[in-house]
Amino acid sequence: MAKGFYISKNMGLAGLLMGAVAVVIIIALAAVYDKEKTKNQNKPVDGVAMLTTASPTTSSTLSTPKDPWEHYRLPDSLSPVSYNITLWPRLVVNASTGLYIFTGQSAVVFQCKKDTDLIVIHCNKLNLTLLNGHHARLTGLDGATAPTVKTSWLQVKTEYLVIQLNGKLTAGKSYRLSTDFQGELADDLKGFYRSEYTEDGGKKVVATSQMQATFARKAFPCFDEPAMKAVFHITLIHQRGTVALSNGRDVETVNSTIDGTEVTMTRFEPTKRMSTYLLAFIVSDFDHITGSIENNNVRIWARRKAIAEGHGNYALNVTGPMLNFFERYYNASYPLSKSDQIALPDFNAGAMENWGLITYRETALLYDPAISSVGNKERVLTVVAHELAHMWFGNLVTLRWWNDLWLNEGFASYVEYLGADYAEPTWNIKEQTILNDVHKVFAVDALASSHPLSRKEEEVNQPDEISEMFNTISYSKGAAVLRMLSEFLTEPVFARGLSSYLNEFAFNNTVYSDLWDHLQKVRMSLPHTVHDIMNRWILQMGFPVVTIDTATGHITQKHFLLDPDSVVDRPSPYNYTWLVPIKWMKGGVEREQHWLLQETGISNANRHPPMTTAGSEWVLANLNVSGYYRVNYDMDNWERLLNQLTTDHTVIPLINRAQIVDDAFNLERDSVPWESVLILYITRYLSQERDYIPWESALRNLNYYILMFDRGQAYGVLQVVSRSTALSLLSLLSLRYNQINAISFACRMGVERCRVLTSDWFREWMLNPDHNPIHPNLKTTVYCNAIAAGGVAEWDFAWQMFKNATVATEAAKLRSSLACTKVPWLLNRYLDYSLDPAKIRKQDCTSTINYIAGNVVGMPLAWDFIRARYGGGSFSFSNLINGVTRRFSTEFELKQLKQFKEDNARVGFGSGTLALEQAIERTTANIKWVAENQEPVMKWLANECT
Ligand SMILES: *[C@@H]1O[C@H](CO)[C@@H](O)[C@H](O)[C@H]1NC(C)=O
Ligand SMILES: *[C@@H]1O[C@H](CO)[C@@H](O)[C@H](O)[C@H]1NC(C)=O
Ligand SMILES: *[C@@H]1O[C@H](CO)[C@@H](O)[C@H](O)[C@H]1NC(C)=O
Ligand SMILES: *[C@@H]1O[C@H](CO)[C@@H](O)[C@H](O)[C@H]1NC(C)=O
Numbered sequence: 001m002a003k004g005f006y007i008s009k010n011m012g013l014a015g016l017l018m019g020a021v022a023v024v025i026i027i028a029l030a031a032v033y034d035k036e037k038t039k040n041q042n043k044p045v046d047g048v049a050m051l052t053t054a055s056p057t058t059s060s061t062l063s064t065p066k067d068p069w070e071h072y073r074l075p076d077s078l079s080p081v082s083y084n085i086t087l088w089p090r091l092v093v094n095a096s097t098g099l100y101i102f103t104g105q106s107a108v109v110f111q112c113k114k115d116t117d118l119i120v121i122h123c124n125k126l127n128l129t130l131l132n133g134h135h136a137r138l139t140g141l142d143g144a145t146a147p148t149v150k151t152s153w154l155q156v157k158t159e160y161l162v163i164q165l166n167g168k169l170t171a172g173k174s175y176r177l178s179t180d181f182q183g184e185l186a187d188d189l190k191g192f193y194r195s196e197y198t199e200d201g202g203k204k205v206v207a208t209s210q211m212q213a214t215f216a217r218k219a220f221p222c223f224d225e226p227a228m229k230a231v232f233h234i235t236l237i238h239q240r241g242t243v244a245l246s247n248g249r250d251v252e253t254v255n256s257t258i259d260g261t262e263v264t265m266t267r268f269e270p271t272k273r274m275s276t277y278l279l280a281f282i283v284s285d286f287d288h289i290t291g292s293i294e295n296n297n298v299r300i301w302a303r304r305k306a307i308a309e310g311h312g313n314y315a316l317n318v319t320g321p322m323l324n325f326f327e328r329y330y331n332a333s334y335p336l337s338k339s340d341q342i343a344l345p346d347f348n349a350g351a352m353e354n355w356g357l358i359t360y361r362e363t364a365l366l367y368d369p370a371i372s373s374v375g376n377k378e379r380v381l382t383v384v385a386h387e388l389a390h391m392w393f394g395n396l397v398t399l400r401w402w403n404d405l406w407l408n409e410g411f412a413s414y415v416e417y418l419g420a421d422y423a424e425p426t427w428n429i430k431e432q433t434i435l436n437d438v439h440k441v442f443a444v445d446a447l448a449s450s451h452p453l454s455r456k457e458e459e460v461n462q463p464d465e466i467s468e469m470f471n472t473i474s475y476s477k478g479a480a481v482l483r484m485l486s487e488f489l490t491e492p493v494f495a496r497g498l499s500s501y502l503n504e505f506a507f508n509n510t511v512y513s514d515l516w517d518h519l520q521k522v523r524m525s526l527p528h529t530v531h532d533i534m535n536r537w538i539l540q541m542g543f544p545v546v547t548i549d550t551a552t553g554h555i556t557q558k559h560f561l562l563d564p565d566s567v568v569d570r571p572s573p574y575n576y577t578w579l580v581p582i583k584w585m586k587g588g589v590e591r592e593q594h595w596l597l598q599e600t601g602i603s604n605a606n607r608h609p610p611m612t613t614a615g616s617e618w619v620l621a622n623l624n625v626s627g628y629y630r631v632n633y634d635m636d637n638w639e640r641l642l643n644q645l646t647t648d649h650t651v652i653p654l655i656n657r658a659q660i661v662d663d664a665f666n667l668e669r670d671s672v673p674w675e676s677v678l679i680l681y682i683t684r685y686l687s688q689e690r691d692y693i694p695w696e697s698a699l700r701n702l703n704y705y706i707l708m709f710d711r712g713q714a715y716g717v718l719q720v721v722s723r724s725t726a727l728s729l730l731s732l733l734s735l736r737y738n739q740i741n742a743i744s745f746a747c748r749m750g751v752e753r754c755r756v757l758t759s760d761w762f763r764e765w766m767l768n769p770d771h772n773p774i775h776p777n778l779k780t781t782v783y784c785n786a787i788a789a790g791g792v793a794e795w796d797f798a799w800q801m802f803k804n805a806t807v808a809t810e811a812a813k814l815r816s817s818l819a820c821t822k823v824p825w826l827l828n829r830y831l832d833y834s835l836d837p838a839k840i841r842k843q844d845c846t847s848t849i850n851y852i853a854g855n856v857v858g859m860p861l862a863w864d865f866i867r868a869r870y871g872g873g874s875f876s877f878s879n880l881i882n883g884v885t886r887r888f889s890t891e892f893e894l895k896q897l898k899q900f901k902e903d904n905a906r907v908g909f910g911s912g913t914l915a916l917e918q919a920i921e922r923t924t925a926n927i928k929w930v931a932e933n934q935e936p937v938m939k940w941l942a943n944e945c946t
């Protein structure tokens, strides 16, 4: 997946003074603080590969189909109680089919809730063995007589096995439905699938699984909806010498011979009552490490070599403490008898919270202190925290349907910071939520084509619609509004409500309002109910900008839009006004929280006299940006705040400093001269700032300039000016910071000396491939610069190193750097490689194309490549369209985009439908921005140069 993309809004003349010198300073210092984060942080976690956009506007069913098997939701007549499943994956190609396959038997015991002569159960891509001429065998239990089967068939479109009976099943009675089946163990990253890798020169095959959201039905026939919880008795049959893992502890391992094949059978303890999407089955010859006595039920699994080299140690070190933290936070003990975490060579998402057997990409679980960077380590920490948080929230208590996915993922995305902070208290990791969630999602949620967090249950039906829920809005806005909720309730109250909710609904399902109920029960006195406050944040899209006039004490709010002229068609039940909790300070002292609710326009009711101020006393609102909104002030207060920043910025909380920088780029202001002053102040302040977060905030906003201008004349001038300034800053910086950081900064500026240095290092490595002389934290910078400056020899060497890499983080750095070359035919060849699973793993296809599109030379090539192949691809279209159109800012590109939409309207865009709409809206906004800013920026730069 591509790096995060940050859009900044109309900046008017902000750009002028932000020009070369300021740019250089900002880029320079940001580089110093950049811990190679962006490279690592954008691979989502959980289940489906996350989309960077929002969800679809189309509803699945135009007219209601008649027959139950034509509905995408199961009828409510049957309810599963338990399953008995035996699966046998073959890790060698099947001679007769030429495929990798698995065979299995499953028996599900279900209770009849309403009399019916129809059984509808999910089943996808499985070949069922006929039993007495039918696809399944039905038995009555506890004296119930099972009707005979009239007819049975597979309903491919809705992914069902349908069985019509000659008589009725009786409400209150239980039955057993048995099936025998064979499926392909494909390399498609879905359901029960296979992953491959080479070790000691030989090919190894792993059978593994990814059930979320709708793929359990591809492993065995099942009632595949999250509310259809049941107990699972699982047995895996596997090749001797391999190890089998599943959700529960193994309770019996026996060797036997089946049809002349020597196998081992591993039986697992019955699971707790759980959802199908959280099941996991894995057969491998992996090795593991186990925690110490107090955490002896914690294990980390990976390729033998990775375990032997200690790459699982860091994850093991932090898992125990984090489990203890969550037990205390939720006031509920860990619900299972063991906790396994496993790193897989092929895995589509970042990680998946299967209950008791969490699966990861290698880069999200394994850490090699000798080769990996600090950013790699941080990635492991936060992903592990996110998944462990789900063991209670999501797994023990599960949302009833996928329309509430935001609560599940938003919650884990919020509390992952708490767990991570507990395990690494010195890293100040909680602060990063402002960059990773709040600012990231502000960019999407400011579009008129955004969507509300919560959708109606009946609007989310088909698998495509479900997978489109896994997007930035669900994860990051979900995290941001839950953080806001926790902050205004206070953390102890929030945790008490949670604990009450988890207790009441353990092993069961909920809707979001159940959580509000439990928080309401334990709430402190609030002027509004939790429902009233929170529903405004989840049932309408977007967020407000709150404007405070400190001369009069007037406070107003307004729906914040990237393009203020864009038309918002989506109606809101609350008219786009919010109940806004305002934590604030005056004169450096925190004051009592104020609640804002009003329509736009000023009335006396919206006055808050304590917020008036005079002299040098400033008002700062939205302390620590705990609220999901922007804040604007009257000019005088801005000036007082900026004065404070330039005299002693430490008086202002760190997160607010990052917010002020972001607001300076993003807020609309009428007074042009004022903007110049503002930007000047900000740059002056930044030159004193020593913390990472405000710098990163500035850099991300600047990235927008670079994207908009790097194909135009302005960019050349910008670079020339920047480079000369960069050189003088280099000597200054290397005194102040260590040499490594100075080099990293100079490289980013394209300084000649740096190019020589990185190319030399790279050449040194080329001469002695077994000894890489490049520091782990610098690798991404050095590889990319050396490959960009080099030709086919550098590229081919890096490709070879990529193919040989045994550490996934190293491979990931090389894979992104290979996209840095400026040679078009190399980029085109690399694009071709991206679709060849023998060269680039399928899990990495989308992000590789996006890396290429990130390169100014590669962008048009990638765009052509995608257009030519649309419809046949295995790539995630939603992520691709986002990555490839980042730079789009011309009428011609807009036209192409619209043409593309038209040409493929018949095929449709599935889970990428809204991503395309958003790309069009963003391109339109970019065109407008460039039109307004290009000339003034050029003029200003021309001035600077003379
Ligand atoms: C599961 O099925 C196997 C045979 O398929 C049988 O031996 C076993 O007793 C069954 N277990 C349960 C819990 O029903
Ligand atoms: C399932 O059956 C179809 C049709 O006979 C066959 O082409 C396919 O290979 C089978 N799949 C497996 C995994 O056996
Ligand atoms: C099963 O066979 C394997 C390999 O032949 C052997 O290592 C293992 O000890 C046997 N396990 C049991 C339970 O007999
Ligand atoms: C894991 O913890 C042990 C014991 O505290 C420590 O020696 C080791 O360096 C840690 N490993 C990593 C990778 O952090």
Ligand SMILES: *[C@@H]1O[C@H](CO)[C@@H](O)[C@H](O)[C@H]1NC(C)=O
Residues within 6 Å of the ligand: 507, 508, 509
């Ligand atoms: C699950 O919750 C529902 C609704 O609150 C309740 O009726 C049902 O009994 C619960 N089921 C279990 C197994 O706890």
